[in-house]
Structure formats: C-alpha cells, structure tokens
Amino acid sequence: MKEKLWTYQYGVLVLANTFNSFGFYMITTILSTYLTESGIALSAAGVIVGMFSVTSLIIRPFCGILSDRANKVKLLLISFLLAGMGTIGYSIIPRIGPIVVFRILHGIGFGISSTVLITIAVYFIPEKRMGEGIGYLGISQVIASAVAPGLGIAIAEITGYKPVFWLAGGFVLIAVLMVYICRRGLGEEKTGKVIKEKHAKQSFCLRDIIAVEALGYTLISGVYSFTNGVITAFILLFAQKKGITGISIYFTVCAAVLFISKPASGKLVDRKGLAVAVYPATILSGISMFMLGHAEGIGIILLSGIIRSIGQGTAMPALQTECIRTVGIERSGVATSTYYLGGDVGQGIGPMIGGVVVGSMGYEGMFDICGILLLSMTVVFYYLEKRKRRESYEKRTGKNYA
Numbered sequence: 001m002k003e004k005l006w007t008y009q010y011g012v013l014v015l016a017n018t019f020n021s022f023g024f025y026m027i028t029t030i031l032s033t034y035l036t037e038s039g040i041a042l043s044a045a046g047v048i049v050g051m052f053s054v055t056s057l058i059i060r061p062f063c064g065i066l067s068d069r070a071n072k073v074k075l076l077l078i079s080f081l082l083a084g085m086g087t088i089g090y091s092i093i094p095r096i097g098p099i100v101v102f103r104i105l106h107g108i109g110f111g112i113s114s115t116v117l118i119t120i121a122v123y124f125i126p127e128k129r130m131g132e133g134i135g136y137l138g139i140s141q142v143i144a145s146a147v148a149p150g151l152g153i154a155i156a157e158i159t160g161y162k163p164v165f166w167l168a169g170g171f172v173l174i175a176v177l178m179v180y181i182c183r184r185g186l187g188e189e190k191t192g193k194v195i196k197e198k199h200a201k202q203s204f205c206l207r208d209i210i211a212v213e214a215l216g217y218t219l220i221s222g223v224y225s226f227t228n229g230v231i232t233a234f235i236l237l238f239a240q241k242k243g244i245t246g247i248s249i250y251f252t253v254c255a256a257v258l259f260i261s262k263p264a265s266g267k268l269v270d271r272k273g274l275a276v277a278v279y280p281a282t283i284l285s286g287i288s289m290f291m292l293g294h295a296e297g298i299g300i301i302l303l304s305g306i307i308r309s310i311g312q313g314t315a316m317p318a319l320q321t322e323c324i325r326t327v328g329i330e331r332s333g334v335a336t337s338t339y340y341l342g343g344d345v346g347q348g349i350g351p352m353i354g355g356v357v358v359g360s361m362g363y364e365g366m367f368d369i370c371g372i373l374l375l376s377m378t379v380v381f382y383y384l385e386k387r388k389r390r391e392s393y394e395k396r397t398g399k400n401y402a
Helices: 008-028 033-036 041-068 072-088 095-119 127-159 160-181 193-199 213-242 248-273 274-293 298-327 329-397
Strands: none
Touching: 008 072, 008 160, 033 041, 041 072, 041 095, 041 329, 072 095, 072 160, 095 127, 095 213, 095 329, 127 160, 127 248, 127 298, 213 248, 213 274, 213 298, 213 329, 248 274, 248 298, 274 298, 274 329, 298 329
C-alpha cells in the first residue's frame, strides 16, 4: 500500500506556493510598463526589473544555510511577508528610490521562500514518493505562470496598475495566513528541531552554502534554464523575422504540457529510477531546439514546444529530487538552494549570451547551440550515474570499483 502523499500539511504547502506564485507572475508582465508610465526612464525601469533576479541570485547561496539552521516555518512566514510588502510597495511611491527598496525586498522574500518551502515539504513527502511530491509542488508555478500574467494584464486594462499590485500582494498574504494558521502542524517537531540543535555550534563553511555533490545535477537544470531564458527573450523576434503570427499561444501550450508531465515524471522516477526519465528527456529537449530553430510555421514551433515541455517537465523535478536525495534531507536547504542557483544563473545569462550569438550566427544558430548543449547533458548525466554506481559499490563492498 502506498504511503499517503496528500496530507493536510502537504496540501497547505502546495496551496501556499500557488498563491505566492500568483502574486509573483501577476506583476511580471506589467511592472516595466507601470514604471515607465509613472515617469521612470525606460533604461532605469529595465535595471529595476532586472534587480529582482540579481537579488535572488545574491541571496540564493545563503538560503540553504538559513533553511537548514533556522526555524523553517518562521523563515517561510518572514520571506512571504517580505515578498508581499515588496509587491504592494510598488504601488505606494512610484519613484526610483522606494521602488528599488521594494524590489530588493521582493527579490529577497521570493528567493528565500522558494527554497524554504521545498525544505519543509520534504519532511511531509514519503521517501518513495519524493519525485511525485516535488512534481506537484512545481505544478503550482506552472498554473501561476499560465494564468496570472494574463489576469494581471486584464485587471490593469480595466482598473489601472495599482489594484493589480494590491491583489498580487493579497495573494502572497493569503499564503502567509495559511502558513501561520497551520504553523503548529508544520512545526519544528517535523521540520528539524534536532537538526537545528545539531547545527547550532557548527562553524560556517563552504558546504553550508553549496552542495558540491549536487553540482552535476544543478548543471543540467541550469542548461534547461539557459534555454528557457533564450526562448523567452527571442522567440517573438524570431517569429517576427519569419513572418509567423500567433506565437503567444506557444507559452500556453508549453504550460499545459508541463502541467501534465511534471507529476507524471515524479511517479516515473519513483518507480523506475532517475535514468529512465533524464536520458529521454535531454534527448527530446535537444531535438526540440533544432526543430524550433528551423521552423517555418506555427505548427512546427508548437510541436517543438510540446516536445521540449515533455522533456523539461520530466527532467527538472527528477533532477531536483535527486539533488535532495544525494545531499540528504538534513541538508535539504542547501541542496535546494544549490539546485535553484543553477536555474538563476542559466535564466540570467541565457538572454545575454543568446543576444551575442544571434548577432553572429542568427536565430537558427542560437537555437542549434541550445540543442547541442541539451544533448551534451546526456553525457554529463552518464558520468554522474557512473560515479554514483562506483560510490555505492565501494561503500557497500569496501572494494575499488572496476
């Protein structure tokens, strides 16, 4: 008989993650426009919008040690509050100084909460259903990314921008309220009082902020994020150059496929192992990028998106689960922050490198390079699996692995 996954604690965390993600995605598409219409120069608006990623990237390495050593539930509440304050704050004083402060608060809050929530959740997910459980947590962000941006734009067109920020902040505060009400059920008896005491007298070292043993899996997920950053930044320009219309549906189709593939991936990994998911996923994802780069119509572009989303939805939860399993639940905070660090870096540098490549090789060359990078991750994963088998054999037998 399967161990129960959908406990009330796990359900609270999934819902809290959904509301927090809604608050984030509702404002992503309108913030730069709001800032410029408030009298802030376009160049300054771009810097302010980008500060979120920079702040998250800076705070990310320290999220793991905070999560592993502090009271996780209190830390989650504080991080949600910071994100909510930042979101609502955008609408209060639309001038550069205050907006920068609120943007930093938002970035810190979102960066910490995304790490801490996972580290709490793993204490309520049965070991044999870890992949499935993490997959459903990822669904929260998929739903939000598919629905919230359009909702934010629609509300802004009817009521103006400020109510959108208040509603988005309200969603985050709902997450705060849910976690606060259920704080005892999510408390230290399950999320690490013993671990907190264990770490209390330990000194600070590199392994507290970076899980070196998980860097291989982080590299693979980082390449996926790199590709996502490239697609997000350039697919509209690529379609315009090709004379292809209706490209906005691409992201809706991808979100729908991710909604299905993420939990299915978790179940597959739990039953059949990591390799069954990652090898096909990286190959499919690589092929999809070659298809995208050489597409001449919306049909092939959408097909490439479906194939890529199947690959990404299969690989990403599996890799995140393996990071935690490799490092251990007692260091799930640093495992999660290391995993997300790869995503932050990949998503950030993807558009920058992509822009340089487009200038010399065109869009086709840029997408082809993404395909090559994804296919090369099958080789990286092969050596990671080989190392894992060697370490397991030597630990079990005390002999050198041939």
